[in-house]
Amino acid sequence: MTSLYPPPAALMTRPVTASEKVVPEARCISVLSLGSLVKQLGHLKKGFTFPIAVSSQVYPAGKTSARGRIDACHSYVHCDRIAVTEAFFKVAKEDRPVYEKTRITLGAWSQARIDKLLVQASRIDGAGSRIAFLSRHFLDTPYGESTLIGSDGVPEELVVNLAALDCFTFIDYIEAMRLASSFAEFLKRLREIRYREGVVSYVSRNHFFTDWKEFNGRLVSDVTAMIGRERTRQSSKTLNRKTDGSLFLEGIPARSRAVDYIPSTTIDQDLVDRLHNGDYTGIYTDTDGLDVSHVGIVIKESTRVYLRHASSAGASRRVIDQLFGDYVKEKPGVVVLRPRTI
Incomplete structure (x- = not known):
């Protein structure tokens, strides 16, 4: 109480x-x-x-x-x-x-x-x-x-x-x-x-990764298009609404949103070089009603770039670093939010 x-x-x-x-x-x-x-x-x-x-x-x-x-x-x-x-x-x-x-x-x-x-x-x-x-x-x-x-x-x-x-x-x-x-x-x-x-309530919670760019814009910015340039694609999503019309999260209204993402097939070293240490990265999904399927943090150490994330994979089940390129190469794409200096 x-x-x-x-x-x-x-x-x-x-x-x-x-x-x-x-x-x-x-x-x-x-x-x-x-x-x-x-x-x-x-x-x-x-x-x-x-x-x-x-x-x-x-x-x-x-x-x-x-x-x-x-x-x-x-x-x-x-x-x-x-x-x-x-x-x-x-x-x-x-x-x-x-x-x-x-x-x-x-x-x-x-x-x-x-x-x-x-x-x-x-x-x-x-x-x-x-x-x-x-x-x-x-x-x-x-x-x-x-x-x-x-x-x-x-x-x-x-x-x-x-x-x-x-x-x-x-x-x-x-x-x-x-x-x-x-x-x-x-x-x-x-x-x-x-x-x-x-406001701490279920309806006010940011349930989706791109909610951060919509409602936490003073803290992070969506730099996906800036990094991807001509490779960037945009998808029109109705977040929280499944293909059959039902909701992923009951009690949360469906919301239309344009989601920029960079297809993984276009990611090369030049693009990786435009990522910053500490960028928040979402793994774009084609699934109706969702923007990303996973999120993590870009970590740059010397010449290597990692995705630091809480992995649910059976062999890991912990917070780990994985080479960024290896992790994203078989995924549909990435969405990148960059923390602002406050």
């Missing part, structure tokens, strides 16, 4: 700006959803922000019972501010739970180690070099599918699971980390990257 109250200034992840109007309530309010919040406060208007404290449970690795439930945990409180926006009212109208629960599984990591890593990374100039540095620390992390919690019928939770990664959560965490210098800021950035306008 989330408690709403003005937290101590020392715990705030960012100060209130002069242009912000803060909801004046000083009383403690328990809310399960933005809908219930609106009912309790009644007068929220666009342009306001309000302080919020998110009580989380941090789960160490290996602490499980016979039922597989994690026994040992300790509380972690993250303080932040939520802006009252169009997305806020949309979720409030649907009365879907938001910020109801945060589930953090650190595995071999600790908050102190993550803080230290992020401080080190923040001193590295260049988005690509920082991404390469951070992602290297997650090599050999086991592959884990379906680690996120939330669906059309299940309330969304803000999940951090560093003990097991799939291809998308891997780049989620790395992108959030490259923009943070502390664990608290990492959580804040993760919400901004994974969810449109930072």
